[in-house]
Amino acid sequence: xxxxxxALNAAIFAAFFAMISTELMAASAIVFKYEESTKKVxxxxxxxxxxxxxxxxxYAVNVEALVPDALPLVAYxxxxxxxxxxxxxxxxxxxxxxxxxxxxxxxxxxxxLYTVYAVITYVLGILILVIYTSLLSGVGVNATAxxxxxxxxxxxxxxxxxxxxxxxxxxxxxxxFYNLSVRRYLPLVVTGIGMSIAGLSFAYLGDxxxxxxxxxxxxxxxxxxxxxxxNRTRQIASNKLxxxxxxxxxxxxxxxxxxPWLFAKSLNLTSLLNNSAMQTQxxxxxxxxxxxxxxxxxxxxRIFYRAGDxxxxxxxxxxx
Amino acid sequence: xxxxxxxxxxxxxxxxxxxxxxxxxxxxxxxxxxxSEFLAIRKKDVYYGVLAKRLSKALIIFFxxxxxxxxxLAVELFSLFPNFxxxxxxxxxxxxxxxxxxxxxxxxxxxxxxxxxxxxxNRYHHWIFSLFVAAGTVLSAVFITMINAFMNTPSGFNIPxxxxxxVLTDINPLAAIANPSAFSEISHVVTTTIAAGSFALLAYFxxxxxxxxxxxxxxxxxxxxxxxxxxxxxxIALAGITGDSAMRGLLTMQPLKxxxxxxxxxxxMVNAPELLGGIMVNGHLEYYLSIPGVQSMLAFLSLNxxxxxxxxLSYPNQPWPPLFVHLTFDTMVGGGLLLGLFLLxxxxxxxxxxxxxxxxxxxxxxxxxxxxxxxxxxGWVTDEVGRQPWIxxxxxxxxxxAANTSPSVIPLGIGIIIFYLIIVPFxxxxxxRVIRNEAVDKELEKxxxxxWYR
Numbered sequence: 001x002x003x004x005x006x007a008l009n010a011a012i013f014a015a016f017f018a019m020i021s022t023e024l025m026a027a028s029a030i031v032f033k034y035e036e037s038t039k040k041v042x043x044x045x046x047x048x049x050x051x052x053x054x055x056x057x058x059y060a061v062n063v064e065a066l067v068p069d070a071l072p073l074v075a076y077x078x079x080x081x082x083x084x085x086x087x088x089x090x091x092x093x094x095x096x097x098x099x100x101x102x103x104x105x106x107x108x109x110x111x112x113l114y115t116v117y118a119v120i121t122y123v124l125g126i127l128i129l130v131i132y133t134s135l136l137s138g139v140g141v142n143a144t145a146x147x148x149x150x151x152x153x154x155x156x157x158x159x160x161x162x163x164x165x166x167x168x169x170x171x172x173x174x175x176x177f178y179n180l181s182v183r184r185y186l187p188l189v190v191t192g193i194g195m196s197i198a199g200l201s202f203a204y205l206g207d208x209x210x211x212x213x214x215x216x217x218x219x220x221x222x223x224x225x226x227x228x229x230x231n232r233t234r235q236i237a238s239n240k241l242x243x244x245x246x247x248x249x250x251x252x253x254x255x256x257x258x259x260p261w262l263f264a265k266s267l268n269l270t271s272l273l274n275n276s277a278m279q280t281q282x283x284x285x286x287x288x289x290x291x292x293x294x295x296x297x298x299x300x301x302r303i304f305y306r307a308g309d310x311x312x313x314x315x316x317x318x319x320x
Numbered sequence: 321x322x323x324x325x326x327x328x329x330x331x332x333x334x335x336x337x338x339x340x341x342x343x344x345x346x347x348x349x350x351x352x353x354x355x356s357e358f359l360a361i362r363k364k365d366v367y368y369g370v371l372a373k374r375l376s377k378a379l380i381i382f383f384x385x386x387x388x389x390x391x392x393l394a395v396e397l398f399s400l401f402p403n404f405x406x407x408x409x410x411x412x413x414x415x416x417x418x419x420x421x422x423x424x425x426x427x428x429x430x431x432x433x434x435x436x437x438x439x440x441x442n443r444y445h446h447w448i449f450s451l452f453v454a455a456g457t458v459l460s461a462v463f464i465t466m467i468n469a470f471m472n473t474p475s476g477f478n479i480p481x482x483x484x485x486x487v488l489t490d491i492n493p494l495a496a497i498a499n500p501s502a503f504s505e506i507s508h509v510v511t512t513t514i515a516a517g518s519f520a521l522l523a524y525f526x527x528x529x530x531x532x533x534x535x536x537x538x539x540x541x542x543x544x545x546x547x548x549x550x551x552x553x554x555x556i557a558l559a560g561i562t563g564d565s566a567m568r569g570l571l572t573m574q575p576l577k578x579x580x581x582x583x584x585x586x587x588x589m590v591n592a593p594e595l596l597g598g599i600m601v602n603g604h605l606e607y608y609l610s611i612p613g614v615q616s617m618l619a620f621l622s623l624n625x626x627x628x629x630x631x632x633l634s635y636p637n638q639p640w641p642p643l644f645v646h647l648t649f650d651t652m653v654g655g656g657l658l659l660g661l662f663l664l665x666x667x668x669x670x671x672x673x674x675x676x677x678x679x680x681x682x683x684x685x686x687x688x689x690x691x692x693x694x695x696x697x698x699g700w701v702t703d704e705v706g707r708q709p710w711i712x713x714x715x716x717x718x719x720x721x722a723a724n725t726s727p728s729v730i731p732l733g734i735g736i737i738i739f740y741l742i743i744v745p746f747x748x749x750x751x752x753r754v755i756r757n758e759a760v761d762k763e764l765e766k767x768x769x770x771x772w773y774r
Contacts, residue, residue, distance in 0.1 A: 054424050083729070
């Protein structure tokens with residue numbers, strides 16, 4: 001059975017994943033279908049991108065509180081990636097806020113700035129995936145010397161497969177979430193290909209402990225684009241709350257499949273957990289803070305839907 | 321050649337200074353936006369309405385970059401000082417965790433406040449979200465300061481055992497939060513932050529008033545100057561009181577830091593003088609003005625105290641902090657005093673029903689805006705450098721013990737420094753440009769057309 005503090009951490013990651021995935025899907029849409037994005041993507045992306053950043057901080061602080069002894073390893077091994085991440089993160093915020101408020105339409109215009117944001121978001125996503133995938137496979141990481149070798153990491157095919165598969169998968173799901181005008185079967189095909197590559201690679205990363213749970217993310221990932229194919233069920237699939245909830249559940253069960261292992265089953269996560277006094281405080285704070293967060297989110301979504309930014313009117317747009 | 325540890329130190333200080341510039345404005349803006357909208361609703365005054373809208377645009381821009389620079393700092397803490405964060409994570413990470421929820425309150429309410437401005441028919445419902453935004457920003461400052469207070473006066477674990485063995489025992493996270501300097505530091509940081517931000521805004525409004533050619537725009541900026549001056553006056557007065565209390569707290573909680581800040585080049589002294597200026601040259605104090613008895617009088621609030629103040633020579637075996645903190649302290653106190661006097665004069669003019677917008681007053685506001693940032697940064701330098709070489713006072717952990725010594729920090733750290741040199745001025749320019757992009761007249765016309773003003 002998963003320990004409560006780890007379950008909470010997984011739940012926070014799942015919520016963060018649900019948020020960041022909407023941005024990664026938006027990034028694809030902005031790059032490939034900018035005009036359509038101005039109508040369908042921005043009305044959701046513009047109010048929520050700041051909240052995604054907050055979820056990132058939430059998750060990062062929770063990790064620090066959960067496994068403090070892992071911090072020196074992460075700090076030393078990934079310092080280059082962390083500092084690149086930080087530069088890009090500031091760039092992401094600056095480019096999207098500039099895109100929102102820019103008053104000119106010359107060389108530096110709204111489209112260019114949104115494209116810069118999209119590219120940066122994609123690179124940030126890849127950086128996060130590189131760190132996570134390396135923690136799962138352990139390839140390229142020397143825990144004793146606290147170093148990370150990118151060449152070794154890339155040379156291990158399941159590492160690449162998991163990253164590439166995830167990118168393809170999100171590319172496919174983007175059309176569903178933002179209800180883009182593409183052929184109705186295309187998201188299912190693309191998502192299916194992405195899921196097969198990512199799923200197979202995930203198995204070869206070497207941490208799977210409870211294989212049965214992998215059925216949950218696999219099914220959810222395929223059901224959403226399948227529902228989107230039919231006019232009657234399209235509205236359900238592209239409903240923002242339903243979709244993000246499904247993404248969060250998928251991520252949670254994906255983590256559960258590997259729990260408690262890291263580094264291809266050579267590191268047991270429970271051996272790194274923080275002292276009980278702090279864990280107790282963190283647990284109760286997360287519960288109380290979580291209730292406040294859920295209440296705030298409900299207020300936000302209530303206003304979002306009432307203001308007419310929900311998926312209803314988008315869902316009526318027929319696909320080709 | 322700079323060592324990696326000193327580079328870590330510089331990078332952290334540099335990004336913190338940049339973040340402080342943005343955050344002081346974000347906090348002050350959140351308060352001004354809330355006040356302006358409240359007055360707009362209460363008085364049905366379109367000028368305040370326009371002011372709230374214009375400032376809210378700047379707020380979201382500063383918020384966007386400020387959250388990113390805040391995240392940079394949070395991540396830098398564990399990546400540049402991993403051993404420090406290990407200790408914090410085990411003993412005192414709760415304030416960071418509380419801050420996350422304050423951050424959520426601020427973010428979600430700001431998103432609703434800005435992007436759904438016209439959604440609310442009852443304007444007070446909309447205004448309430450601005451209150452939550454302001455509360456979220458202030459609470460974030462409160463929680464972060466709790467961590468800084470822990471670095472100055474650690475508690476919540478067995479310190480002697482940790483110093484002798486390196487093992488953390490008897491951990492009590494709640495005691496760590498309620499550390500001895502927490503209250504005095506929080507009250508001082510919150511009031512000075514709002515004061516510094518208010519002065520910066522006052523300078524901005526003064527510049528715009530001087531540049532405005534039409535009366536409508538001047539009306540908007542004149543009202544902005546009035547409420548900002550009021551907030552500045554209240555907070556600078558509170559900053560003086562809380563600063564005095566924080567300084568006296570150092571006497572018992574951080575006597576070495578106190579001695580360095582006061583440049584007390586003696587063992588202990590009764591009826592000690594206050595030194596203005598002064599540097600050490602070859603083991604001698606030079607270039608200072610001594611005011612007899614004033615230091616002891618301020619320290620013990622008594623004209624004839626028999627208690628001694630601590631001096632540097634009582635700590636011959638401990639590394640002293642760099643003594644230039646005395647000069648940064650003098651800058652902070654002297655500058656703060658000037659700002660307070662200037663605001664008192666503004667208050668006097670308000671009572672005499674004289675306008676605050678005479679040319680000389682406006683130039684005074686511009687100077688005070690710059691001075692406030694210098695004062696505020698001097699305060700932080702005094703606090704942080706005064707604690708050196710300890711990252712956690714006293715003998716718990718040095719910066720050297722905490723720092724990341726990977727050489728990879730340097731090239732990418734330089735990248736961050738260069739990037740900040742571009743992004744911070746850009747943020748200020750962009751926010752100012754966005755605000756004045758639409759003419760005040762047009763905004764007033766739009767605002768007058770809104771139903772609820774009638």
